[in-house]
Amino acid sequence: MIRKLPDGRYELDFYPFGSSGPRIKRIRKTRKECKEIETEFLSKKRQLSTPADNMRLSEFVQLWYNVHGCTLKDHKYRLTRTIRIVERLGDPRAIDFTAAEFAHYREQRLKEVSINTINHETRYLRAVYAELIRLDLFTGDNPMSKIRTFKVDERELSYLTKVQIARLLEECDISRNNHTGAVARLCLATGARWNEANRLMSSQLLEDRVVYAGTKNGRVRVIPIRPKLSAYLRGLAFPQGRLFDDCYAAFRQAVQRSEIILPDGQMSHVLRHTFASHFMMNGGDILVLQRLLGHTDLKVTMRYAHLSPRYMDTVPDFSPLNGALI
Structure with missing residues (x-):
């Protein structure tokens, strides 16, 4: 379906491969552009009428990408990674x-x-x-259903102390990119991923809250902040569009100058871990933290539960030996 939007643009919204397939939504300036996109997808559908049973694995992956993979948030990365797997397998x-x-x-x-890879x-x-x-495009069995993933030991989540936070922010503030300290503070105040904070739009920063959209799991998160922080961020930011320049490289250099040693892979995520850890240590609720971090599975958030000052305090009260000595 193609419909005209209030701002004069046109929106294409349809399911080229049926209701069980991906939903395609595009917004363009003209109806003609939307029609061209619709025609392109319908052409792909006709090309895919050939059964996949005789396809090489590389063609098989491309078919998956055309009918579903292209709708994923990390679609280009997933396609590239999967094709490389196929090449190593000999196609x-x-x-x-x-x-x-x-x-x-x-x-x-x-x-x-690594095992994770x-x-x-x-x-x-x-x-x-x-x-x-x-999608009924392949009549064979899924050989990968017999393969179990390896169990991976849970990694220790590193977080910064208040002294380390002050030291790191001091280094961020003297970076050539004057947005580095602002983005770091936003991550520490809201538990955002670095890219979520760094790519924030001016419309998403309000006086007393931040609205994160386009997140990793596609869900919108609204996080309260103090008006003082909001005013500080706006004082450094661009007035319209994206608020901040890309400043991850400057942050990495600030971490190195601060001489804070972090586990591998936790360079920018340490700010998110620090927010979550201090939230629990200060008496925060684990279910509230789950919503703040945007975790769909509570088990992921439970990694921070042991930091709560009240965690497991009631265990002796519920023991069968409560009130008695044997």
Whole structure:
């Protein structure tokens, strides 16, 4: 369906592969542009009428991308990563590929990459088969359904002390990019991911709250902040559009100058972990924290529960030995 919007532009909204397939929404200046996009997707649908049973795995992945993968937030990254997996596997026919072949591939791959990387690759390829089977575009079985991901030990989440926070912000404030300290403070005040804070638009920063949209899981989060912080951020920011310049490189340099040692992979995430950790240590509620961080699964948020001063305090009260000595 193509409809005219109040601002004069046109919106295309339709399901080219049926109600079980991806929903395509695009906004363009003219009806003609929307029509061209619709025609392009319908043309893809006709091309996909050939059964996927005889496709090579690379074609199979491309088919998945056309009917579903292109709608994912990280679609380009996922496609590139999955195609590289297929190349390393030798690009067999999709219907001939077996769990044993992937198990052998995984055994060799473990000599080069981490268990986490292997688990991601397993999920990517499994999802390709599962989606095409769900859409009735493949009649074979999903060989990846027999492959279990490896169990990974939970990583220690590093957080900054108040002394370290002051030291880091001091280094951020003397960076060449004067937005570095602003973005760092926003992450510490709201638990945002670095990119969520760094790419904030002026319309999303209000006097007493921040509205995060376009998040990792697609959900909108509204986080209260103090008006004083909002005024400080606006004093440094651009008046319209994006509030801040890209300043991750400057932040990384500030961390190095501060001589704070962080675990691998927690460079910018340490600010999010610090917010969550101090929130719990100061008596915050774990369910509120789940909503603030945007976690869909409470188990992810529970990593911070042990930091609460009241965590498990009531265990002795509920013991069968309560009030008695044996």
